[in-house]
Amino acid sequence: MSGIRRYLMRKSMIYALTFVFAVTIDFVIPRLMPGDPIGVLLSRFATLPDVANYLHGYFIEAFGLNKPLWQQYLSFWNAVLHGDLGISIYYYPKPVAQIIKEALPYDLALLLPSIVVSWVVGNWLGAYAGKSKRFDSYLMPVFYFLQASPYFWFAILLAYIFTVKLGLFPISGAYGYGVLPSFSWEFIKDYLHHWILPFLSLFFVQLGGWAIGMRNMIIYEVEADYIRYLESLGASERLLMKHAFKNAMLPQITGLALQLGLIVAGNVTVQVVFSYPGIGYILMQGIMNQDYFLIQGCFLVIILTVLVANFTIDLLYALVDPRIKYAYTEEGA
Amino acid sequence: MLRVNDLKVYYKTPSGYIKAVDGVSFEVKKGEIFGIAGESGCGKSTLVNSLILRKPPMIHMGGEALLEGKDIMTLDEKEYRKIRYTKISIIPQYSLNALNPTKKIREIVWDLAKEHGYTDKEEIESKLRERLRMVSLSEQVANMYPIELSGGMKQRVVMVVSTLLDPKILIADEITSALDVTNQRIILELLYYFIKEEKIVDSIIFITHDIGLLDKIADRIMVMYAGKAVEIGPTEKIINKPTHPYTQLLLNSLPRLGINYEKERLQGIPGEPPALLKPPSGCRLHPRCPYATDICTMKEPEMIEIEKSHFVACHMYRG
Numbered sequence: 302m303s304g305i306r307r308y309l310m311r312k313s314m315i316y317a318l319t320f321v322f323a324v325t326i327d328f329v330i331p332r333l334m335p336g337d338p339i340g341v342l343l344s345r346f347a348t349l350p351d352v353a354n355y356l357h358g359y360f361i362e363a364f365g366l367n368k369p370l371w372q373q374y375l376s377f378w379n380a381v382l383h384g385d386l387g388i389s390i391y392y393y394p395k396p397v398a399q400i401i402k403e404a405l406p407y408d409l410a411l412l413l414p415s416i417v418v419s420w421v422v423g424n425w426l427g428a429y430a431g432k433s434k435r436f437d438s439y440l441m442p443v444f445y446f447l448q449a450s451p452y453f454w455f456a457i458l459l460a461y462i463f464t465v466k467l468g469l470f471p472i473s474g475a476y477g478y479g480v481l482p483s484f485s486w487e488f489i490k491d492y493l494h495h496w497i498l499p500f501l502s503l504f505f506v507q508l509g510g511w512a513i514g515m516r517n518m519i520i521y522e523v524e525a526d527y528i529r530y531l532e533s534l535g536a537s538e539r540l541l542m543k544h545a546f547k548n549a550m551l552p553q554i555t556g557l558a559l560q561l562g563l564i565v566a567g568n569v570t571v572q573v574v575f576s577y578p579g580i581g582y583i584l585m586q587g588i589m590n591q592d593y594f595l596i597q598g599c600f601l602v603i604i605l606t607v608l609v610a611n612f613t614i615d616l617l618y619a620l621v622d623p624r625i626k627y628a629y630t631e632e633g634a
Numbered sequence: 635m636l637r638v639n640d641l642k643v644y645y646k647t648p649s650g651y652i653k654a655v656d657g658v659s660f661e662v663k664k665g666e667i668f669g670i671a672g673e674s675g676c677g678k679s680t681l682v683n684s685l686i687l688r689k690p691p692m693i694h695m696g697g698e699a700l701l702e703g704k705d706i707m708t709l710d711e712k713e714y715r716k717i718r719y720t721k722i723s724i725i726p727q728y729s730l731n732a733l734n735p736t737k738k739i740r741e742i743v744w745d746l747a748k749e750h751g752y753t754d755k756e757e758i759e760s761k762l763r764e765r766l767r768m769v770s771l772s773e774q775v776a777n778m779y780p781i782e783l784s785g786g787m788k789q790r791v792v793m794v795v796s797t798l799l800d801p802k803i804l805i806a807d808e809i810t811s812a813l814d815v816t817n818q819r820i821i822l823e824l825l826y827y828f829i830k831e832e833k834i835v836d837s838i839i840f841i842t843h844d845i846g847l848l849d850k851i852a853d854r855i856m857v858m859y860a861g862k863a864v865e866i867g868p869t870e871k872i873i874n875k876p877t878h879p880y881t882q883l884l885l886n887s888l889p890r891l892g893i894n895y896e897k898e899r900l901q902g903i904p905g906e907p908p909a910l911l912k913p914p915s916g917c918r919l920h921p922r923c924p925y926a927t928d929i930c931t932m933k934e935p936e937m938i939e940i941e942k943s944h945f946v947a948c949h950m951y952r953g
């Protein structure tokens with residue numbers, strides 16, 4: 302079997318196992334939360350205790366919460382595999398899948414650009430710092446500051462400076478109250494206006510980490526023997542950087558895979574700060590209201606995105622680094 | 635071909651200058667293999683690296699190195715870059731790590747050739763394939779990554795890569811020390827073939843700490859001790875009639891056939907090579923030299939020609 306195939310087989314198995322494990326945890330966690338989800342839902346009927354009592358029994362049955370745990374677990378798996386995420390308790394009777402479908406575009410529009418742009422800019426600045434001592438001493442403290450900032454803290458900082466103090470950007474939502482989502486110029490302008498601060502929060506915090514990683518790798522690679530050899534044979538600065546950059550980049554791709562979970566989590570907290578209606582914000586609503594199904598649904602989507610993204614990165618890595626292919630061919634031989 | 639005069643190359647460190655090469659003069663003639671021998675740390679690599687790539691902490695403190703009449707110690711960066719690979723090239727001591735692990739051999743070669751103004755990729759690649767065959771490797775190796783090669787193969791590939799643009803002078807720094815005996819012999823034969831039969835390079839500077847190896851391939855030998863040249867001469871003179879006490883010690887430390895080393899212990903060189911941060915006064919060998927006298931501790935011996943093209947720096951041979 303070819304090296305790449307072996308590698309992919311092994312990776313797929315690891316990912317399948319991770320998925321089963323994560324889904325199980327996803328099932329267990331909300332049920333470990335103290336309190337009664339239906340009670341929260343019925344608090345609206347507090348003035349009508351009889352109705353509330355009746356409805357309580359009805360809903361417990363309807364959501365299957367009276368069944369033994371293992372049965373709930375099995376039907377949960379059954380539902381997951383059929384793409385059925387159940388009905389939200391809090392947004393009753395809206396299906397969880399629908400809520401997520403509405404929220405997801407907001408996440409992607411925040412996450413993808415922030416990851417890509419911060420990765421590219423961070424690597425670029427990092428390589429620059431690694432090359433030039435002068436830049437290095439100015440930039441490194443900034444990188445360290447950014448990297449050490451928690452996402453929510455940085456989001457609050459930006460909100461404080463740009464909204465509270467300067468009044469430049471709105472503080473909550475994905476668009477203003479007066480406008481309706483459409484492809485009009487007006488909406489897009491309004492949308493971007495709301496988008497910029499959450500985006501910058503994600504962008505800057507990620508940027509620091511990428512830049513530091515790249516800077517250290519470049520410094521390491523530039524000292525490597527193969528660079529010295531190229532230089533001894535008359536390679537220009539440009540060619541040396543080209544070779545060093547590619548090799549310094551490889552760990553950064555792995556880094557991306559490792560960081561992805563943290564970035565997605567960062568996205569959740571940033572959305573909470575800016576009341577930005579993506580999965581993160583919905584998840585928060587689910588947790589505050591003990592909405593098992595909503596929580597499960599949100600986590601499931603998060604798990605899936607992280608796994609799929611990681612898998613893509615692993616694939617990419619195998620394609621750009623011959624050592625991976627070779628390691629697996631070697632073993633097979 | 636190459637004429638080096640009183641070359642001084644130091645390393646700048648926080649505790650002072652390390653005088654790794656301290657006033658060395660020699661000449662490499664066209665068509666010859668010039669061997670340099672000496673203990674580990676005596677400055678062999680520093681000497682040859684300074685010819686091809688000087689960068690901090692290595693600094694040129696004096697002297698010249700004339701290659702085809704031009705002093706490579708004072709070339710500007712652009713000209714210096716141009717003569718690398720085309721005029722002077724190196725198989726470095728770290729050959730086994732010299733190839734970028736994530737590039738195919740032909741990519742590395744093409745990247746380098748482009749830097750020297752080559753524009754015909756097919757020409758370079760077919761030359762690469764031809765040279766790979768010359769060192770008994772498959773043409774396929776051009777398409778491989780360095781990690782797919784064994785140590786012996788890598789050494790041969792680096793040899794091919796380093797000589798692909800037909801440099802005038804090739805530096806070969808300890809190219810056999812990481813190899814087993816079979817591969818050592820193959821590499822030596824190939825090197826010999828490259829210069830004497832194919833005339834791919836004009837001259838070779840061959841560095842080793844094993845002076846016995848030079849007997850087989852070098853035309854002339856320079857023996858170095860603690861940053862200085864102590865003896866230079868034709869191979870048979872140096873090997874059969876060593877004159878400098880250090881050359882004698884070096885040769886005596888070699889294992890010889892027909893001697894039972896169980897009974898007669900192999901004679902190492904007594905004492906330690908000196909630290910080059912603060913080398914001994916006078917003749918640098920005097921603390922370890924069996925013949926040392928007063929003058930040796932005070933005055934540095936000059937290089938003198940004791941017979942035709944045989945030079946020695948030792949007070950015993952004055953006048």
Ligand SMILES: Nc1ncnc2c1ncn2[C@@H]1O[C@H](COP(=O)(O)OP(=O)(O)OP(=O)(O)O)[C@@H](O)[C@H]1O
Nearest residue numbers: 645652654673674675676677678679680691843910
């Ligand atoms: N980058 C460096 N910085 C400081 N000192 C160095 C550096 N490289 C080498 N030296 C010192 O310079 C001296 C000569 O080193 P060099 O590598 O030239 O020796 P060598 O004769 O090639 O030894 P070997 O046979 O072990 O390769 C040694 O004392 C070594 O410690």
Ligand SMILES: [Mg+2]
Nearest residue numbers: 678679680727
């Ligand atoms: Mg050396």
